[in-house]
Amino acid sequence: MTTNEESARTEREKDYLSIDPFDGDFGDGMSCHTYRMVTTRTAHLCVGLDPDHAHELPAGSRARVDRWIEEGEGWMTQYRCVEALEADMKELDGEKEQDALQ
Numbered sequence: 001m002t003t004n005e006e007s008a009r010t011e012r013e014k015d016y017l018s019i020d021p022f023d024g025d026f027g028d029g030m031s032c033h034t035y036r037m038v039t040t041r042t043a044h045l046c047v048g049l050d051p052d053h054a055h056e057l058p059a060g061s062r063a064r065v066d067r068w069i070e071e072g073e074g075w076m077t078q079y080r081c082v083e084a085l086e087a088d089m090k091e092l093d094g095e096k097e098q099d100a101l102q
């Protein structure tokens with residue numbers, strides 16, 4: 001999607017947008033998924049990719065924001081900080097290395 005590409009400032013940020021935070025589970029009752037990199041204007045809760053990660057993300061942070069509609073709930077929004085995205089990228093890179101070794 002061009003809008004997603006345009007919102008990423010670096011190659012690394014494009015990699016962040018390739019992460020699937022739903023692990024392939026996006027589907028039942030969920031629709032209109034959009035995601036992009038933003039600079040936050042106000043503080044948000046960062047949910048990371050692990051429930052233990054949750055913390056406040058200060059205004060002015062680069063973050064990935066995912067929005068989607070959940071049936072019966074309406075619009076859902078999740079923010080993830082660069083630190084969390086970077087940790088996930090490292091995990092993915094590690095998996096790739098593992099695959100290459102096998």
Ligand SMILES: [Zn+2]
Pocket residue numbers: 046047048053055057080081082083084
């Ligand atoms: Zn975070």
